[in-house]
Amino acid sequence: MTRRSLAERLVLAVPFAWMALLFLAPLAIVVKISLSRSVIAMPPYEPAFDLSLGWADALDKLGQFSFAAYESLFDDNLYVDSYLSSLRLAGVATLATLLMAYPMAYAMARAPVAWRPALVVLAVAPFWTSFLIRVYAWIAILKDEGLLNHALMALGLIDEPLNIFGTDWAVLIGIVYSYLPFMILPLYNSIAAQDPALREAAGDLGAGPMAAFWRVTLPLSRGGIVAGCLLVFIPAVGEFVIPDLLGGSDTLMIGRTMWTEFFDNRDWPTASAATIVLLALLLIPLALYDRARAAGTERVL
């Protein structure tokens, strides 16, 4: 064991301090609020700690913590339905994003080396414009008298405008569009990193282009697929802006339900409890991924 110098320790401490400050501290606050009671006051929950009242007071208030907010999540079906609907929409959207992104990432990774940086820039080019504005733009495209319906009717493909805007379909389209780069980039990386000799070896051994893809390229891009799906699925589950702008009144997503709870009902404890449950739900796919990865180093396909 070598002793680390003070400078080394400081350098190592920075990311931990960063995590503690920006991740753990807010999380602790949310957990704390989720264990409180909702009141009509400022702040709108009890107990509120005030260190000027001394430690005894703080300890006393600790005893007032309760799981009431968590229980209230199950008072009606709203939360459970929101969770399920969010998971379903995010799952379908993730799958659709994967199916769209894979051919794009594949084409990018197989493009001449000189073009690739430009293609990567193009893939992330949408980020140059505000996310909000881009989602707004989809309203103009999807609404009944929008660009898409005009185009389809002009082409004679449909007689009546399609009612997409204000439905789950619009939310799906919005999620796929917004999160596409997050899927493309890890896929591109994992495909571009593959030794081209592997594909040649597959061909040499008698695999046609399709067999080489299914047996070699696709399995070797598994890491990129998993990373891309997590990067899309996790934020998509909690998405608020897209369902709010593109979805209808009956589009149920947990982000929207929490928004209503926080800002309309001013029930911070329930909203916080909903957040913590969502976090716990999202830890499941992460844990599965981690297990799969750990097993992958042992297991042979």
Next chain:
Amino acid sequence: MDPSAPLVSVQNVVRSFGGVKALDGLSLDVFRGEFFALLGPSGCGKTTLMRAIAGFEAPDGGRVLLDGVDLGDTPPHKRPVNMVFQSYALFPHMSVERNIAFGLEREGLPRAEVAARVDEMLTLVQLGDERRRRPDQLSGGQKQRVALARALAKRPRLLLLDEPLAALDRKLREETQFELKRVQRRLGATFMLVTHDQDEAMTMADRIAVMRAGRVEQLGAGADVYNRPANRWVAGFVGEINLFEAAATADCAAGASCAFQLDVGLTTTPLHCGEAVAKGQRVAVAARPEHIALSRAAPDQPGPVGAVSDLAFRGDATLARIELPSGFVVRALLPNASVGGARFARGDRVALSLAAGAATVLTS
């Protein structure tokens, strides 16, 4: 099919990359059951030739025939040729046995047949115990054997090996050379090996094609290439050699022998001339270091006398560099086993002589 017809016939193949002609009208034939080596310096087009035979490079001109059939635009996966890649290109997500089975499954062989052939190959390359390991759990030599087994399992009519031993250390390389030879003999397969290591080519190959800048400079058995280099470039490339500028002492018909007067002041014994040479014609006489004899120079020694400028111990022999007054340096290999033989030290003045008939006349 005529058994004496070549298995592979490469005819005037041209392949250019931008302005560079990697293959410049190259032709050669490889026969059934032969161990054939492509020897040449880096960048001379060895890999490009292999890739053209395997189907990864489309020639700009010329043809590649296999058993008399033009391979034309046949894609790699339809050619009865297999390749051992320089980087091995083992599939990292598959075990050793899955790697070997890969090509057999693509042929649609029944499961039992695939399993039997995988077992056979694992025995052949002695990797039975490692069958369930993944490539990243294997040593370099083991990976090389998996790559070989994977290609051989397909029973290719021609096996291409692109510098398969380059990544191995010296001892393992020698063992593997021996292994490859054994496998090739046992299967009676046709192997085409790329190397830029001349010892490897000499040790393993029945015939060697010496390549330079996309062309074949000489094609023949190892001993021929070594003892009878076709020109100055091959002589200089294959092994160590002394090239003496010389002139013919008489007219000499092709195939006849005649003596040559070396510019360093020595007349050779009659040497075989592959081509007709006119009296006085300038040629190069190539002599291997082992064919140069040294003796201690007497004060009034006739002939070339020089000073030993350097001695390099090589185990079984010592390589001496002798500098002549003209500045020309001659290399001589002195066997160390000759206990009674003369021992030389740096600075000794020595007289040179050439073993009778041991030199080659080069007109180009």
